[in-house]
Amino acid sequence: MKSASSRRAFLKHAALVGAASAAVPLIGQTPAAKPASAPRPEVKITDVRAYVVDRAILVEVVSDAGISGWGECAFDGGVLMKTFVDQLLKKEIVGRSPFDVRKLWDWMFFENHDLGPGGALPNAIAGVDLALWDLKGRLLNQPVYNLLGGRYRDRIAAYGSVPVRRGRVSVEDCVKSCVNFVQQGFKCIKVRMQIREHYLNPDPDPTFAYVAAVRKAIGDDIAFMVDANNGYSAQRAIATGRKLFEKWNVAYFEDPVSDQNLAEMAQVTAALQDQDIVAGEKCYTRWQIKDLMVIGNVDIVNPDVVKVGGITEMDRMATLSACFHKPIQMHNTRPTLSTAASLHCMASTPLVARFIEYPEVGTTFEGLMRLFHNRVKLQDGWLHVPEGPGLGLDVDTRAVRASAKPV
Numbered sequence: 001m002k003s004a005s006s007r008r009a010f011l012k013h014a015a016l017v018g019a020a021s022a023a024v025p026l027i028g029q030t031p032a033a034k035p036a037s038a039p040r041p042e043v044k045i046t047d048v049r050a051y052v053v054d055r056a057i058l059v060e061v062v063s064d065a066g067i068s069g070w071g072e073c074a075f076d077g078g079v080l081m082k083t084f085v086d087q088l089l090k091k092e093i094v095g096r097s098p099f100d101v102r103k104l105w106d107w108m109f110f111e112n113h114d115l116g117p118g119g120a121l122p123n124a125i126a127g128v129d130l131a132l133w134d135l136k137g138r139l140l141n142q143p144v145y146n147l148l149g150g151r152y153r154d155r156i157a158a159y160g161s162v163p164v165r166r167g168r169v170s171v172e173d174c175v176k177s178c179v180n181f182v183q184q185g186f187k188c189i190k191v192r193m194q195i196r197e198h199y200l201n202p203d204p205d206p207t208f209a210y211v212a213a214v215r216k217a218i219g220d221d222i223a224f225m226v227d228a229n230n231g232y233s234a235q236r237a238i239a240t241g242r243k244l245f246e247k248w249n250v251a252y253f254e255d256p257v258s259d260q261n262l263a264e265m266a267q268v269t270a271a272l273q274d275q276d277i278v279a280g281e282k283c284y285t286r287w288q289i290k291d292l293m294v295i296g297n298v299d300i301v302n303p304d305v306v307k308v309g310g311i312t313e314m315d316r317m318a319t320l321s322a323c324f325h326k327p328i329q330m331h332n333t334r335p336t337l338s339t340a341a342s343l344h345c346m347a348s349t350p351l352v353a354r355f356i357e358y359p360e361v362g363t364t365f366e367g368l369m370r371l372f373h374n375r376v377k378l379q380d381g382w383l384h385v386p387e388g389p390g391l392g393l394d395v396d397t398r399a400v401r402a403s404a405k406p407v
């Protein structure tokens with residue numbers, strides 16, 4: 001992205017354009033003359049580039065103001081994501097204004113929705129959409145949360161998210177990761193069992209051994225969430241949820257059944273009144289999240305900003321969640337732009353749950369973190385909403401280009 005001098009030049013131009021309307025009358029005073037309208041500063045998108053790097057897919061939206069914005073797609077199908085961006089999305093936005101982000105989202109989505117309204121298409125759109133919001137913020141020298149209506153909060157408690165991979169991560173290693181989070185000040189832990197629909201109702205169920213060992217290690221004061229990753233039928237989920245709550249005080253139960261089967265989800269939610277049922281990471285559109293809330297009646301929705309097509313669609317989901325009084329708790333598996341965008345969304349959303357998901361950085365994401373000049377501030381288990389312009393993370397452009405995989 002270009003330097004602060006590019007932004008200064010852009011802002012100077014914008015200020016000159018807006019000067020004619022600077023004299024705004026106070027309430028009760030009659031304006032001497034109708035203020036001249038301030039035309040929107042001219043800026044056009046000139047290019048869109050997708051980079052497949054280790055453990056992330058990054059997108060750069062380049063403008064003729066000499067400033068770029070950066071976004072991130074969900075991390076699945078690197079080559080596929082790049083193809084979507086290069087072949088389908090780029091042509092919808094080059095030559096247009098980055099300020100028209102909602103209109104550009106509609107064009108990217110509805111011109112391509114026969115390729116699938118869920119999954120690859122919104123995952124790819126998310127990378128471009130995040131970059132557009134980042135670009136808008138950088139052009140206006142404002143953090144994204146200010147463009148979303150301002151903030152209700154400046155930090156959000158993170159929960160440490162630990163994968164089990166159907167037993168490939170040992171109980172001992174899982175416990176180690178959970179304890180590591182607690183030692184960093186996290187107040188909530190989630191163990192992801194990753195059972196999935198095609199391993200439905202495992203017998204014996206490894207969940208209980210992991211949960212018993214983790215609860216013993218982290219003590220009674222840490223909130224505990226178990227993610228079944230859609231691995232049970234309704235009847236089995238109800239029995240499992242009750243046992244998890246009664247024996248180990250698991251207060252949050254995520255994706256107990258398939259979130260494609262909303263009738264079963266509603267059965268589980270009705271039966272498990274003591275626990276909060278969390279779901280929504282596989283909802284990609286406002287219509288899917290609406291059905292999850294209305295038909296599935298889950299307690300907390302957890303859409304993922306890099307899967308739902310980005311901040312634009314997430315903002316629509318936030319409005320819906322306020323309509324149905326369902327708090328949002330962002331699903332988030334990447335510590336970089338995904339985390340930053342999630343924080344801007346949660347900062348500006350009235351009704352949110354207590355936590356945001358955060359992965360263990362460890363050695364897994366160190367290489368990715370080195371592609372950025374700064375990081376999201378994490379202190380005592382709290383993630384702080386970035387204050388810089390745009391999403392608030394500064395990409396090391398040279399490092400990204402150097403480490404991009406040839407595809």
Ligand SMILES: [Mg+2]
Nearest residue numbers: 227254255281
């Ligand atoms: Mg999950």
